[in-house]
Amino acid sequence: MTRIAIVGVAGRMGRTLVNAVQQDDNATLAGGIVEPGSSLVGADIGELAGVGKLDVAAMDSLEDLAADVEVLIDFTTPQVTLANLAFCAEHGKRIVIGTTGLNDEELGALDGYRDRVPMVFAPNMSVGVNLTLKLLETAAKALGDEGYDIEVIEAHHRHKVDAPSGTALKMGEVVAESLDRSLKEHGVFAREGQCGPRDPKEIGFATVRAGDIVGEHTVMFATEGERIEITHKASSRMTFAKGAVRAARWVAGQANGRYSMQDVLGL
Ligand SMILES: NC(=O)C1=CN([C@@H]2O[C@H](COP(=O)(O)OP(=O)(O)OC[C@H]3O[C@@H](n4cnc5c(N)ncnc54)[C@H](OP(=O)(O)O)[C@@H]3O)[C@@H](O)[C@H]2O)C=CC1
Numbered sequence: 001m002t003r004i005a006i007v008g009v010a011g012r013m014g015r016t017l018v019n020a021v022q023q024d025d026n027a028t029l030a031g032g033i034v035e036p037g038s039s040l041v042g043a044d045i046g047e048l049a050g051v052g053k054l055d056v057a058a059m060d061s062l063e064d065l066a067a068d069v070e071v072l073i074d075f076t077t078p079q080v081t082l083a084n085l086a087f088c089a090e091h092g093k094r095i096v097i098g099t100t101g102l103n104d105e106e107l108g109a110l111d112g113y114r115d116r117v118p119m120v121f122a123p124n125m126s127v128g129v130n131l132t133l134k135l136l137e138t139a140a141k142a143l144g145d146e147g148y149d150i151e152v153i154e155a156h157h158r159h160k161v162d163a164p165s166g167t168a169l170k171m172g173e174v175v176a177e178s179l180d181r182s183l184k185e186h187g188v189f190a191r192e193g194q195c196g197p198r199d200p201k202e203i204g205f206a207t208v209r210a211g212d213i214v215g216e217h218t219v220m221f222a223t224e225g226e227r228i229e230i231t232h233k234a235s236s237r238m239t240f241a242k243g244a245v246r247a248a249r250w251v252a253g254q255a256n257g258r259y260s261m262q263d264v265l266g267l
């Protein structure tokens with residue numbers, strides 16, 4: 001039985017994760033962490049998540065859970081994620097990180113924990129998206145150098161704070177690596193005004209933020225005469241949450257290292 005604590009338990013993903021852990025026969029909830037000073041401290045996390053009383057109270061400090069928990073699941077913000085990694089390094093815990101929007105410096109800091117903490121870090125925990133990454137590798141290798149323009153289009157709910165999504169960036173990276181291109185050099189993240197014709201090696205990104213869209217990603221390969229679109233649409237956050245719980249069970253048996261969802265799924 002993997003003993004899990006959810007950091008950001010009052011968030012959209014946090015509440016869904018409570019539900020997902022409850023549904024998993026091989027995982028149990030050791031705790032849930034809310035923002036320091038939150039009015040939700042002391043609230044039952046089962047009631048917060050709408051699954052009924054679980055007799056696990058929300059706390060605002062991980063220190064009190066150190067003896068009880070094996071794996072943290074973190075869907076919060078980059079700064080909180082880095083603090084959680086420091087906690088794991090200090091207390092010998094493991095972590096599954098779903099947080100997106102880390103800048104280069106924050107990614108470097110996260111990577112610095114790879115020799116001290118077993119971690120799964122993935123911008124998207126769904127099986128479907130991780131399979132899609134494999135399909136993209138194949139498509140990019142077959143089409144990318146044959147005159148097909150590559151564009152990544154993503155859509156999410158109105159509350160999302162980072163753009164492009166972590167998943168869109170990952171898709172761009174997979175395509176770029178498959179074609180020996182650098183996303184730093186060839187990624188185009190905005191077009192406006194007289195921006196000129198498209199460079200054939202560009203990998204373009206377009207972002208939609210609207211309503212309650214859970215998460216949609218399309219990679220388009222377009223040339224004169226045809227267009228291929230590889231699309232993933234998430235209709236429930238449960239797909240991410242189930243993947244995260246699966247990753248938590250998996251990382252409980254791993255040595256220090258930075259792992260991806262592809263490692264968890266054996267893809
Ligand atoms: N990898 C994946 O599969 C997926 C990744 N994500 C990513 O997960 C992240 C969270 O998304 P989402 O759940 O929609 O966002 P929310 O804003 O709904 O949830 C984040 C939660 O973290 C809480 N929080 C902030 N600071 C702390 C702290 N110090 N300690 C504990 N909790 C804290 C926030 O509290 P408060 O509201 O009080 O600020 C909030 O409840 C995003 O980066 C998103 O992109 C999302 C879905 C899938």
Ligand SMILES: O=C(O)C1=N[C@H](C(=O)O)C[C@H](O)C1
Pocket residue numbers: 100123124156160164165166167168214215216
């Ligand atoms: O913020 C979200 O909601 C999501 N974020 C992740 C991302 O940035 O890729 C994954 C998913 O699409 C939902």
